[in-house]
Amino acid sequence: MSDYDRRAHLKQVHEARKAKTIQRVDESIRRLVKAKEGINFNSVATDSSISKATLYNNSEIRVRIESLRQQQAQVPTPKQIKREMDENNKDAIIASLKRKMKKLKDENKKLREQLKFSYAEVYQKI
Incomplete structure (x- = not known):
């Protein structure tokens, strides 16, 4: 039991959860694009069952949603x-x-x- 590193394990769990969240957001965005629906924080949060706070707090996801929303505003x-x-x-x-x-x-x-x-x-x- 002395070999167990709690911090490394928590870091690994956190990274896995973050990767799963990003994957769910990517799938959600693909579905919304196929359905020709608006991409914004509300629609992505609803479709992916991820809280809006998580979407806003994750800078990578936030930048992606904002850029897609901006692109759709022009079309x-x-x-x-x-x-x-x-x-x-x-x-x-x-x-x-x-x-x-x-x-x-x-x-x-x-x-x-x-x-x-x-x-x-x-x-x-x-």
């Missing part, structure tokens, strides 16, 4: 893209409806003119 999200597409579609629909309305107004005007002539012909026959 538009699917919701933003959809919103922009909806705005473009609204403009196209409005333009289409305006053309249709103009066409119907012109057709209505022509029909009114034809109706005037028809009334004139009927009046002449009387």
Whole structure:
């Protein structure tokens, strides 16, 4: 029992736990990227079942999450893209409806003119 070094054993346990934590965070980040979800401290903590405090306190993990979060902030999200597409579609629909309305107004005007002539012909026959 005199050969047992408690400090070395605790250091070994700590290193193993740290490696396991980093592995779980890596797996979590891969899953989030595949699912095209936002990467931030909350999502990684929830997905990996690791406390946010651990993520913030581990400088290696913290830098990685912050850089990935920054990269994703620069790329538009699917919701933003959809919103922009909806705005473009609204403009196209409005333009289409305006053309249709103009066409119907012109057709209505022509029909009114034809109706005037028809009334004139009927009046002449009387």
